[in-house]
Amino acid sequence: MGEPKSRAAKRAATAQRILDAARAEFGEHGFEAATIRRIAQRANVDPSLVMQHYGSKAALFAIAIQLGEPGPSEIGAHLHEVLDVRLAALPPQTKALVRSMLTAPEATDSMRAFLNERVANLSRAMGGDDADLRAALIVSSILGLTIARHFLKLDALTSAPDADIARVARPWVTTGVEPAGQHSRTSTKRQVRP
Amino acid sequence: MGEPKSRAAKRAATAQRILDAARAEFGEHGFEAATIRRIAQRANVDPSLVMQHYGSKAALFAIAIQLGEPGPSEIGAHLHEVLDVRLAALPPQTKALVRSMLTAPEATDSMRAFLNERVANLSRAMGGDDADLRAALIVSSILGLTIARHFLKLDALTSAPDADIARVARPWVTTGVEPAGQHSRTSTKRQVRP
């Protein structure tokens, strides 16, 4: 175990350890039920130190749910990201954010902003009639899949291997990429008027 | 206003008023953040009376999230129920259940049981390869739509009229009803708007 560290580096390491503990705790119990004391215990630290580092429980939460990468805006990469990578396991930030998005207003706002942007990107990339609506359906559908699998742990989604889920989900989700009524494989831009 | 009531009837009415207040409060803030005091205030009643009626906060919550009808098991009726009726507004029980399903273990279990059964019904009704998986995707997708619209209030899903959402969502969701590899027209209903 590498012990020799400068004082500032040790403080930074402690801050990170607290943040990791907070993400895990928020991710398991949500904002309301998570306590500073348990976060501190998880980080092997005094509760008051958590406050000295992050100011308040709300401030710590705001940092804990900050998502790292904005995610790809191209459709194919987006679906690969979601269906292949994120299907197996969620990052702690995402887990904490999703867990509290229905009860903590700050998390709700953050999630709404994140998904709104994702819908806008997808909608622009797809085009066609009802692009916003179709994009929103894709995004909300993936959200539902994530919740049902990782949080509710539905039988059908926890017993099946990841590959099977991705195999069945991809063509079905991809259906929404094309405008309604059209089931041909065309590229991104397409304008159809019934 | 009809005031003259027997003592038992008045007590039953008070119990119902408390239950309604509880559903509303749980539906807005979730189990953890909701307080007996606010529920009592909402029902114009002393906090201790809530306990005398329902025993504990947890017991009250357990009753508050009990869903009334089990819902139709036939596919067409199921989709009509979800896309036409429930799209506009959710019953208080459902709102309370969904709000807390990610943070309150009791709500998580209840929701999992409910959706598991719904998946089983749909899967049996559809048949074909990967029936369980396809059914789970339909169900989780509708869950995601509900959350994105009624709880996160995504722009694209709150600005569009209910009819538009149903029109775009129905054929897309219905795609999963048929086994993979088939991209024929939707088998159940027509998909052209009036």
Place this chain on the structure above:
DNA sequence: GAACTCACTCATCACTTGTTGAGTCAACTG
């Protein structure tokens, strides 16, 4: 090596929560 800095702990506060038991007054019973 003495003086100082500061990451960290300890003890404690103010507050809110769910929950309890005694008391109150109108409605029912004989």
Place this chain on the structure above:
DNA sequence: CAGTTGACTCAACAAGTGATGAGTGAGTTC
């Protein structure tokens, strides 16, 4: 009409919460 029941309120408790501020001792500086 007197006595009892019971629906309801009042006051209070124990437990747990986020947050505060004074200390303490190892690391840093000169």
